[in-house]
Amino acid sequence: MKTVVITGASTGIGRTAAEHLAAQGWKVFAGVRKQEDADALTRANPAIEPLMLDVTKPEDVEKAVAKVAESLGGAKLAGLVNNAGIANMGPLALQPADEFKAHFEVNVFGTLNATQGFLPLLGMDRNRTGEPGRIVNITSLGGRIAAPFLGAYTATKHAVESMTDSFRRELIIYGIDAIAIGPGSVKTPIWDKAEDKNENQPYANSAWAEPISKFSDTMLKGGREGLPPERIAEVIETALTDSSPKARYAPVPNKFTNWTIPTHIPKRWLDSIFANRFGMKKPD
DSSP states (O other): OOEEEESSOSSHHHHHHHHHHHHTTOEEEEEESSHHHHHHHHHHOTTEEEEEOOTTOHHHHHHHHHHHHHHHTTBOOOEEEEOOOOOOOBOTTTSOHHHHHHHIIIIIIHHHHHHHHHHIIIIISTTSBSOOOEEEEEOOGGGTSOOTTBHHHHHHHHHHHHHHHHHHHHGGGGTOEEEEEOOOOBOSTHHHHHHHHHHTOTTTTSTTHHHHHHHHHHHHHHHHTSBOHHHHHHHHHHHHHOSSOOSEEOOOTTHIIIIITTTTSOHHHHHHHHHHHTTOOOOO
């Protein structure tokens, strides 16, 4: 039985990936921060073993690594899926620095903490038996395309894209692979939370109030019409098991419009598209 660790597994992509891989016969360690989420995962499938894991806390990571190591005996860990992350909208000109930093604490340093912690189990400890494991980092469409009003989030996802490439190029000496998955809109509970936040919009008195409202409505609509999380779970399984995996997967709905065109046109053209779509223009 192959073993995988998934961070941020209480809801959405992480939870669905945990249930999907467990159904395929994997031993799944699922990182959560609340006991109620741990209990829900255990009820969903006894093959899922919850880990109380806040990736921003080194002591949590250390305890999680020890628990997984005990389960593995002397074998290698087959996979680490870094999924834990946060996202809050706001114009970078006004977004509080502490809120900006919080994105990096979870999305970037949390990913680094978990990866460094589990690397010995993935294969840096050469005394372990079996094939080296793989790191799968869940980034985002925003890891390549920086939308307005998600600057803090997309900055972290750009960073994780870069970290993934660096890890892959460095860890080749251990046979450990590192793969990025950058989904577009996905149907998850995050959209309900986003709607609640939008109703109490903290930038309602700023020059960006109307554009942010339009952007939020677009994100909500896109999320509710996005890919099912089961589709992302399948891509995660492919990244973990394919004999020749891609370095990056881009499961994006309406891919030609939302991925191919934006990544191939000049950035100034994309600037104009964003500006027109969300009602922003240069002053006269």
